[in-house]
Amino acid sequence: MGYRFKLIGYPIKHSLSPWIHEQFLKKSKLKGIYSIFEISPEKSLEESVQHLKREETDGFNVTVPYKQAIIPFLDEIDDTARNMGAVNTVVKKNNRWIGYNTDGMGYLRSLENKYPEFVQNKNIRILLIGAGGAARAIYFALNHSGFTAIDIANRTPGSAREISELASNSCKSNILSLGEAEKCIDQYDLIIQTTSVGMKPHVNEAILSLDRLTSDTIVSDIVYQPLQTKFLQQAQNRGAMLHYGHTMLLYQAQYAFEIWTDRQLSINDLDVKLKAVLEGR
Secondary structure: OOEEEEEEEOOOOOOOHHHHHHHHHHHHOOOEEEEEEEOOOOOOHHHHHHHHHHOOOOEEEEOOOOOOOOHHHOOEEOHHHHHHOOOOEEEEEOOEEEEEOOHHHHHHHHHHHHOOOHHHOOOOEEEEEOOOHHHHHHHHHHHHOOOOEEEEEOOOHHHHHHHHOOOOOOOEOOEEOHHHHHHOHHHOOEEEEOOOOOOOOOOOOOOOOOOOOOOOOEEEEOOOOOOOOHHHHHHHHOOOEEEOHHHHHHHHHHHHHHHHHOOOOOOOOHHHHHHHHHHOO
């Protein structure tokens, strides 16, 4: 029969997750299917989850708007998901449904793959822009990995301050306004844009100016539609090193696949293939 994996959320008809996991199944030579299970807000999430259990689903991904709402229907969540207050991957083990959050680790893996030597230095100065769920997951992963200086810039300081409370004793975080971040942008080695600003159809928008950016900085944007956001265009014009959002999508899916199958899987050229798929949309 093979594995049965699904994606739940709404709306998700145009999700790339089925394509990604089909590639993983082929690469690992495992039998299985990955399908979409769209749950409209009018439907009962509890009844939908019970349906998944009756179908003997082996695991499923969770996307908006159910990353928090799914938690009461699970038997257990791991420490990372608990700290995030959100689950994006669920696995069935010994008839128990266990929730994980692979977003932060997925981002960190994608960064390490692109710039392995750079991220070995845990004392680099990092600026995280935004204070939503993605920022929280990335901050937690960076902090857990040992990075010691992670500042957060956001329109509202309260949300950023809440994320900074996840910091270990060895990590220091300053909370900045977007205007303050613009003025000191040249002080950072890695800048990570985690908001939806610049996403299609608002492709001419950028969260802040990079006029003071230096060329030895890595600039990362988790938006992947379009691949080359206005923010990354600014960074490229300043001669900076770039890190694209579709790689986080790929590596968080890789981690989810490992949780489901206990198989280690190399990405190889899948980032290039995914880039081609995105450019064709």
